Amino acid sequence: MDTCEVLLIAGRSGVGKSTAAWEASARLRAAGVAHCMIEGDTLDQIHPAPEGDPHRSAITERNLAAIWANYAALGQRRLVYCNTAAILEGPMFERAMGPGPVRIVPVLLTAGDATAAARLAGREIGSELEPHLRRSAAMARYLDRHAPPDTVRVLTDGRGAVEVARDVVAAAGW
Template identity: 65%
Template sequence: MNQAEVLLIGGRAGVGKTTVGWQVSARLRVAMIPHCVIEGDFMGQAHPAPEGDPSRKKIAERNLTAVWSNYAELGYRRLIYTNTVSVLTDSEGMFQRAMGAGVRIVRVLLTASDATAHERLTCRELGSELEHELKSSARKARMLNEQAPADTVRVATDGRSVVEIASDVVGATGWLTGAGGSAHRWSASGPDEDGGEM
């Protein structure tokens, strides 16, 4: 497999993107499917914002390009990327530039009710950011619902275990069914010398 593929996991704050991303990774590890994980929020975490880049999009893309380049050099072709708005079409160009024009993009939007998001954020945010996060989460939930492309797979998280949610997310990729036997010839250093593909 030579084509790069990226699973974009988006959704409002408090929906469980990071937790689901790691559970997806756990499922793929059990199946011996090579992949890597990037928490998109970390790609632009700089204060103050770089000059001329108030939204931090440019630095996020530079960092994604650099990190993916390292993974790709080692033979990885599948990426799990979590970030609130990653599923929107204006992010597509960033992944094409960072991972190659032929990258296959799978968009999954995790959804949660206001009550569920409030409960999760209240448990998570122990500092001064809770009120801001609650308002921002509700605003972005509306925006994502309206602007997510038609090919986005929506996965509800209310009242469901992370294992159930991750199962739906992995199903959207086709990675488990399309892995074949070659995935089991993968080692930590890359494909075996017998030419096994990812």
């Protein structure tokens, strides 16, 4: 059975996950590398949370499995996936993308507080900016402490999307 591969792009809010994923996808397309991409935030956008699933992890996994099944039926074997804590969800990807071997490439994008704050201030308006900044800083510390040992860290401070995506794609070896 063919091995499936997933490039997990994670990091705090404001680090550039979505931008890096879209740019990585563009880079792969330009190189003729077959792949698909999922923005993880789209998999759990339901309110209220399903009964018995307050963190929406079960619905996320169900949606991931359904979308991946469609991509796999078209012959896809590589997935670019971005979400804040994606690098911590390896077992979910093994279940959702199975049966068969799944190669997981965890990439943690990093940025300092000032960089993340500047990026978030550009997109968050109103009363949510300050709480978002606090959550982003706390998540940066949490991900740094709990990242799997094989996680590749890519700094985004002062770097453009093309440069970051080059490093992200290189981590996968695609």
